[in-house]
Amino acid sequence: MxxxxxxxxxxxxxxxxxxxxxxxxxxxxxxxxxxxxxxxxxxxxxxxxxxxxxxxxxxxxxxxxxxxIGEFEPPAAGPDWKSEVRRRVLSARRAVLRHPWARLAIESRTRRTPAVLGYMDSLAGAFLAGGFSAHLTHHVMHALGNRIWGFTPELFDAPPDADAPAPDPEARAAMAREFAERYPHILQIATAATDGDLSRVGDGCDEQFEFEFALDLLLDGFDRLRVAGWTPGSARSTGSA
Amino acid sequence: MxxxxxxxxxxxxxxxxxxxxxxxxxxxxxxxxxxxxxxxxxxxxxxxxxxxxxxxxxxxxxxxxxxxIGEFEPPAAGPDWKSEVRRRVLSARRAVLRHPWARLAIESRTRRTPAVLGYMDSLAGAFLAGGFSAHLTHHVMHALGNRIWGFTPELFDAPPDADAPAPDPEARAAMAREFAERYPHILQIATAATDGDLSRVGDGCDEQFEFEFALDLLLDGFDRLRVAGWTPGSARSTGSA
DNA sequence: ACGGTAGGTGTACGGTGTACACCTGTCAAG
DNA sequence: CTTGACAGGTGTACACCGTACACCTACCGT
The missing domain is CATH 1.10.10.60 (Homeodomain-like)
Known part of the structure; x- marks a missing residue:
């Protein structure tokens, strides 16, 4: 007692x-x-x-x-390498989105824990099983880079910036004018991305779309190399001009 | 005095x-x-x-x-968009390699200084001048991601690990055996990457090659989209299956 | 001669990770 | 039942960090 x-x-x-x-x-x-x-x-x-x-x-x-990483969907025998890699990477993305801090944590970590190695190994296995040579598998994994974790390194997004107490419409307009003059190309793509409604420019991009856009672009490029029988000696890295 | x-x-x-x-x-x-x-x-x-x-x-x-960023080569009118983007990105890479800390600093910074915006603007300008739509320019810049800064997020490289006082050949061999068993695919691509000489596995990859491999893969993919007249409504992001 | 000001100083505070010595409850062996 | 090892929790202390704040001091335009 x-x-x-x-x-x-x-x-x-x-x-x-x-x-x-x-x-x-x-x-x-x-x-x-x-x-x-x-x-x-x-x-x-x-x-x-x-x-x-x-x-x-x-x-x-x-x-x-x-x-x-333990929340990632486990590997499975997909119909083809591309859909399997796509499924796993997008699964990783969902897990990372559930834990927004994970992006930064993954980027700053350098140790390769068994969980990290296991995930990378299973991804490499999907390429190899899909007919990629070991050399090509190595390079395409480098090409994917951090995209294997389900995120693209931020490019445009800035934090909301909790400063600027009063948005003062006058000064705001002046800043916008100066921005447009100094960075006309950024303005041009921002205008396109927001369908002309520049007030939405702070809302950020459609991250999901951007991620899949780049992922598919890379996956399609990988497939072209594979069917072309890419070998380490091929002219230039991707075999094109 | x-x-x-x-x-x-x-x-x-x-x-x-x-x-x-x-x-x-x-x-x-x-x-x-x-x-x-x-x-x-x-x-x-x-x-x-x-x-x-x-x-x-x-x-x-x-x-x-x-x-x-001030050390990057300034923009110039290149013969075509691809070689101009390639030149500038590889120039950025050389500068970042001269300052190894810059990779981490860039990744951890979130503020968009005028220098950062200016560089991104000039890159966007090269795409636009090359015939890319504003929409497509936006997406391909996302696809490049941090590669615009001349580095790929590290994937395999770990720091030399200044621990392990005595490399004890016996334990080392045992570890290698366990590694080979647990991560067979990583072993397979590492073997290919080192031409079978696994003792070189700690030397890291040919980063320059990996970087250009991925860069060219992306640039070639971009060009295919451009000549195909990619528009925001195209089926799937890259227009392929 | 003088006052404002840009630039350098000194002190101090609150926060961090963690080394180190210590205590304490549990449990198996004698 | 005694004992002693040991895993796990404690308390104190240190070195380091960024930086707020009050101050001082030399200069320069008026």
């Missing part, structure tokens, strides 16, 4: 509980909210206790990314 | 001197060595003095990236 206190004991920590708490916290408050003190407090524990379960913050981040 | 001390006065700081010192320091010791205290000491000044010339660390990083 004295020992087994009636008060419910805190469930003992575990690496898994720590990682899941971190993922939940990051989902809610962003990757910037992940720090040992805050995470420990959330778990009702002193900061240093976490170090019994994760080696340090780096390993914590790695573990969080691994949890996200 | 008392005022104009014979001792040579330190040349007054300036935003430019601060940024150049930071770039030099980062070139020599990596982006991790950039901190206000160390940089100030190098300039023979107290940390807070820097804040008279840069708003804070973020703006410092932005300014450093701008200096690198």
């Amino acid at each position: 004295a020992q087994r206190s009636a008060v419910t004991r805190r469930a003992p920590l575990s690496r898994d509980r720590v990682l899941r708490a971190a993922v939940t916290r990051a989902d809610a408050a962003g990757i910037g909210s992940i720090n040992m003190r805050g995470l420990a407090q959330e778990l009702g524990v002193v900061p240093m206790a976490l170090y019994k379960h994760v080696a340090g913050k780096d390993e914590l981040l790695d573990g969080m990314v691994d949890l996200v | 008392a005022q104009r001390s014979a001792v040579t006065r330190r040349a007054p700081l300036s935003r430019d001197r601060v940024l150049r010192a930071a770039v030099t320091r980062a070139d020599a010791a990596g982006i991790g060595s950039i901190n206000m205290r160390g940089l100030a000491q190098e300039l023979g000044v107290v940390p807070m003095a820097l804040y008279k010339h840069v708003a804070g660390k973020d703006e410092l990083l932005d300014g450093m990236v701008d200096l690198v």
Whole structure:
């Protein structure tokens, strides 16, 4: 009775509980909210206790990314290599979109955990099973780059920029005029992308479309190389002029 | 005499001197060595003095990236859009390779400085002048992604890993065996990439080749879309199955 | 002669990751 | 039942970071 206190004991920590708490916290408050003190407090524990379960913050981040990778759809025997790769990459994308912090975390991580290697291995396997040579598989994976994780490196999107207290329509118009003069080509494609309604320019692009556009462009290019029997010695990398 | 001390006065700081010192320091010791205290000491000044010339660390990083962008070859009227885009992107790549920290800095920066916008604008201009519609220009720039900066997001390369005090050939062989069993496809492409000499697997890929491979693959794909008269309504993004 | 100001100083605060010594409850072996 | 190892939680402390704020000081145009 004295020992087994009636008060419910805190469930003992575990690496898994720590990682899941971190993922939940990051989902809610962003990757910037992940720090040992805050995470420990959330778990009702002193900061240093976490170090019994994760080696340090780096390993914590790695573990969080691994949890996200665990949400990817598993490999399967698709009808053809292209739809299988497409399915898996878009599945990765859905998982990363569920955990918006994962993009930054993946980009900043450098360690190749077993989960990371396993995913890359299964993707490579899809190419190889689809008739790609090992050499070509190597290069096309490089060509995909971070797209295998389901995101394109941001190009145009800027954060909403929580400054500029008063949008002052006069100054705003002047800025727009200066922008149009200095960056006419960006203006031109932004106008096209928003169907002429430039007030929507802050809404960002249709990321999903952009992602699939580039993904399919690459996949189609890969297929052309494969059917053309690409070998390491082919003239120029893609065999064209 | 008392005022104009014979001792040579330190040349007054300036935003430019601060940024150049930071770039030099980062070139020599990596982006991790950039901190206000160390940089100030190098300039023979107290940390807070820097804040008279840069708003804070973020703006410092932005300014450093701008200096690198300043090293890019300027736009020119090339014989065709493809060689012009190719020239500029490969020029960006050379600059980024001269400043290895720039890759990380560019990836982590979110602000679009005039230098960044100017570069993106001139690239967009090359596509538009080459006959791309504004819509298509928008999408192909997304497809290029960070490749416009001259680098592919790292996929395979891991840092040399300064741990593992003794490479212990026995354990090393065991690890290799386990790796081969768990990640057979990665092994297969690594074997191809090193022409069978797996001891070279740590040397990394031929980054230059990988970069141009993917760049040309994308550029060729872009050209196919352009000559096919791609419009926003085309079936699927790339017009193929 | 004087006042404003650009530029450099000094101190201090709140935040971070984590090394290290310590305690404590559990459980298996003696 | 005793004991001792050990996994897991604690408390303190340190070094480092960015930077807010008040200050001082030398210059320069009036």
